[in-house]
Amino acid sequence: MGELKLMKGNEAIAEAAIRCGCDGYFGYPITPQSEVMETLMVRAPWDKTGMVVLQAESEVAAINMLYGGGGTGKKVMTSSSSPGVSLMSEGISYIAGAEIPCVIVNVQRGGPGLGTIQPSQADYFQATKGGGNGDYNLLVLAPNSVQEMSDFVGLSFELAFKYRNPVMILSDGAIGQMMEKVTLSDYKPRLTNEEIEKKYGDWATIGKKGNRSHNILTSLELNSEQMEENNIRFQAKYKKMKEEEVRYEEYMCDDADYILVAFGSCARICMKSIEMARAKGIKLGLLRPITLFPFPKKPIAELCKRVKGFMTVEMNAGQMIEDVKLSVFDSGILKPVEYYGRMGGIIPSPEEVVSTLEKKLIGGK
DSSP states (O other): OOOEEEEEHHHHHHHHHHHTTOOEEEEOOOTTSTHHHHHHHHHOGGGTTOOEEEEOSSHHHHHHHHHHHHHTTOOEEEEEOHHHHHHHHHHHHHHHHHTOOEEEEEEEBOOSTTOOSSBOOTTHHHHHSOSSSSSOOOEEEOOOSHHHHHHHHHHHHHHHHHHTSEEEEEEEHHHHHOEEEEEOOOOOOOOOHHHHHHHHTTTSOSOOOTTOOOOOOOSOOOOHHHHHHHHHHHHHHHHHHHHHOOOEEEESOTTOSEEEEOOHHHHHHHHHHHHHHHHTTOOEEEEEESEEESOOHHHHHHHHTTOSEEEEEESSSSSHHHHHHHHHHHHTOOOOEEEEEOOTTOOOOHHHHHHHHIIIIITTO
16 A cells, blocks of 8 residues: 555656656746646655656757657656647657657646636647647546546556657646645656666667667658658557547446536536536536547447437637547437536636536527
């Protein structure tokens, strides 16, 4: 059994990184995620595990440090918030194109632009539809608790190395700043250079030994036919993710007539909304996507067979609703899909969710 502590979500990210054997963290401070790096600096893991913690000169520098560190087979990660991740987008695309594992944490704040420092979910498109140039995808995990902030760090590294692909933990300022009890994982030792060579020597840039060819990690390919072959390989990898890595949670869906679809902080709010709706005789349930890419399309298709409609609850102008609509359309059983959300850092209330559901899905029928 792991150690039990009361922690902020951002602090849990930092603690989990140390405990899962992370080799290096490179980042730049930005509200509301600065406690990640602050906690790492206080914990000083370089004295205990040898983990490197470095404040880069910018987010652009930080993401390129991940490119270099991840290319050597090391576990490397960064964290930032919405405008900072925008600056990283070019590097994230390079990393995806070079097939380098790493973990990126985005504790979202309201936008566009510099926006506000309050919580938001307006980076959904950026995270799930690419963000940088080219046909690529990140694996995207959406925690809704401080416990999941902790748990998803180790899971993200496992997935990053399984697919040689960057993984994003897409959180928000509410979960980053809230405090909850967390069961921390046990310490895992960092891999030695010899262990890295044995596990990842076929691709990692760890020095050429013997007569083997050079390992070259680049997203550049001037031959169009070869670049297409690379893209075909990438798409096959993303297809495998869709087949094997979908994660979701259903809450009170067994007898539900209507389904809320929400992730992160909004999913927590929706649980209270369900309690309120059922007290009024409305059979309401929740489907919470845990992976935003790959998106849980099949569970939504199954729900289409027996529910009357869906409503997404988001802290944005309506982004995830597009994936819900596509999932419903692909099921061949068309059901109404509505949206309710707040923007600019405002968190929707449970009462607002129930009221909107009644107006858009129930009252209109």
